[in-house]
Amino acid sequence: MEITNLDNVRKRRLRGGIVGGGKGAFIGAIHRIAVELDGQAQIIAGAMSSDPEIARSSAEDWFLSRWYDSYEVMAQEEAAREDGIDFVIIVTPNHLHVPVAKAFLQAGIHVMCDKPVAVSLAEAESLAAVVETSGSLFGLTHTYTGYPSMREARQLIADGALGQLRKVLVEYQQDWLMEPLEQDPAAKQAQWRTDPARAGISCCVGDIGSHAANLLEFVSGKQIESLCADLSAFVPGRQLDDDANMLLRLKGGAKGVLSCSQVACGEENNLNIRVYGDKAGLEWHQQEPNTLLFKPAGQPWQKLRTGVNLQSEQAQRLTRTPGGHPEGYLEAFANLYQLFLSDVRHALQDEPLSGGYPTINDGLRGMRFIEQAVASSKAGSIWKEIP
Structure with a gap:
């Protein structure tokens, strides 16, 4: 060039x-x-x-x-x-x-x-x-990995601050499909998400459960090794799942629980994750994304705040505003684009890539998770390994 x-x-x-x-x-x-x-x-x-x-x-x-x-x-x-x-x-x-x-x-x-x-x-x-x-x-665009607090959580776990991981709990609850919204001709989003021809083999697990699984693996640094899933379609006549509950086994021995629903009455976009090791725990709520709770054994909890006391290089790089000025979903989304566009420039100039955003490998992991969750549930909620 x-x-x-x-x-x-x-x-x-x-x-x-x-x-x-x-x-x-x-x-x-x-x-x-x-x-x-x-x-x-x-x-x-x-x-x-x-x-x-x-x-x-x-x-x-x-x-x-x-x-x-x-x-x-x-x-x-x-x-x-x-x-x-x-x-x-x-x-x-x-x-x-x-x-x-x-x-x-x-x-x-x-x-x-x-x-x-x-x-x-x-x-x-x-x-x-x-x-x-x-x-x-x-x-x-696995957007939630773009939050600075999630980059901090990932680094804390990688640095051993939690010790040996034991348990991960992740839930993603919504209520927007509580009624048969797909029957409304104007409800295009509900129509295609509940249609197997356009959405694939899953609605809830594919739409939001995949986000929860991706966030769990991103933060913990551990892949889901196997799962036992129970998927439901609570709304009569619905062709695809609108609720799911799973037990997880992670590489390295930790266990997990994943729950996702689009019929959880009163919920908006309630994504939460908690990670527990033998030294400390972490807790984060997407609807209050600027706070990461660090829970060391036998000590007071620490409130880690975006723009105030996040220490990792990635978290600081992706923080956009001074402390006390909330950053949210749009900024997290923009953080993924910031990393991606940086690599687009690198690629156009034949320079080494930097990465830091989800790639096709994350897409493959997500599809393996979705397919095995559906297969587990159809077989009577048996354990299925994720290749």
Whole structure:
């Protein structure tokens, strides 16, 4: 790559595109805010719907320079432009994640994808093969790993502050699917998430249980070795699970419990994690994300606060505001994009990558978790190993 091109990459905002996220979508606007928060990138092109009118009007609402009603055409045309996009965000229903990602990876465009990565493990493995051969970056938005407090928790455990891990409890409770919302023609989010053709083999476990499992493995540094799962569809007529409870065995001997529900009355987005070792424990609540509780044996609890006394290099790097100025979901999302966009610049300049964000490997782990949870429950809640 010529020096002039290197200078151009260093001196300009990265150019981003988006597939999905059109009118009626939930997460697309969140991605846009997050990716543009630091001023390092701007979304300029999109295929925000397969419906031409919705694609056009959604792009106009976002003031995009270019719009498409076909992601295949978008990948080809953007790759051919001198001012084409450097990366693309995928925020479609699950069944489109892999075909869209493959189209852009094979066109030489870096990809950030919503989770879960696919609708099946086999499909995820086919994508992993394309990621490996394409030479392009692939990131996955397991957002909760972007909180500074979770980076601090991970480092404390890695440094041995908790001692030998014994137990991990993680729960993710919501109530938005308490009623058969998918029967409402206007409830597009509920419709596709409860539809096996678009969501895959699971609703609740795939949608939020995968987040809980990813956070557990990220913070503890231990992979889930096996699980025993009980999945339920409490709402009559629902095709996929809306609640799940699991026992977990982690590598190294620790045990765990994972509970997730989308029919837990009164809950909003109640994600919590507690980790216990033989020296200390940790506790964190996503709805109060700036506080991490450290519980040393025989001593008073310590309240570790974002922007005040988080010590790890990663936590400090991802902290954005002075102490007492709350940071939340958008900032955590933006932290993942900060790390990903840094590597996009590195890749465009043929420089070593830094990492720090979820990748295709996390996507594969997530699909193995989902498939084994479903298989365990269908077999009568028997223990299943995660390969």
